[in-house]
Amino acid sequence: MKIKTKAQQKDLTHELHIKAREARENAHAPYSKRLVGAAIRTSTGDVFSGCNVENASYGGTVCAERVAIWKAVSELGSIEISELVVITDAKEAWPPCGFCRQVLAEFANAKTIIHTGDLKKIQKTFSFKELLPESFNPSHLK
Numbered sequence: 001m002k003i004k005t006k007a008q009q010k011d012l013t014h015e016l017h018i019k020a021r022e023a024r025e026n027a028h029a030p031y032s033k034r035l036v037g038a039a040i041r042t043s044t045g046d047v048f049s050g051c052n053v054e055n056a057s058y059g060g061t062v063c064a065e066r067v068a069i070w071k072a073v074s075e076l077g078s079i080e081i082s083e084l085v086v087i088t089d090a091k092e093a094w095p096p097c098g099f100c101r102q103v104l105a106e107f108a109n110a111k112t113i114i115h116t117g118d119l120k121k122i123q124k125t126f127s128f129k130e131l132l133p134e135s136f137n138p139s140h141l142k
């Protein structure tokens with residue numbers, strides 16, 4: 001994608017926030033009762049969202065971030081993630097869990113940014129490297 005101004009970038013992040021909020025409405029979370037929504041933008045500008053999908057086995061639960069990523073890969077094939085927003089209604093924003101960070105490592109690049117927030121706003125923004133320094137990623141298998 002072309003270089004964006006700060007205002008354009010803000011609009012794109014806002015769009016992801018809205019998509020994450022919409023997806024969160026569909027969360028299947030009868031066990032934790034914590035509804036999570038996520039949305040990603042790929043380097044091609046495509047947007048995918050996801051919600052957490054819990055399972056009675058507990059272990060079969062999948063986080064909102066991974067649902068969004070797997071939807072994107074199943075539609076587009078291998079992707080590069082430019083930006084991710086993850087939100088809950090918790091006062092303090094939830095960061096992606098360790099499993100999701102490892103899945104992100106597969107599709108992140110040096111510029112991938114991750115925002116965490118609540119239903120109203122983005123609270124924190126990280127680079128992927130800040131969230132998972134020294135990640136094990138596809139480059140190690142080349």
Ligand code: THU
Binds near residue numbers: 034051052053063094
């Ligand atoms: N969860 C997410 O969807 N994303 C996160 O980043 C953290 C946790 C979900 C998994 C489970 O359904 C619920 O939140 C409680 O852990």
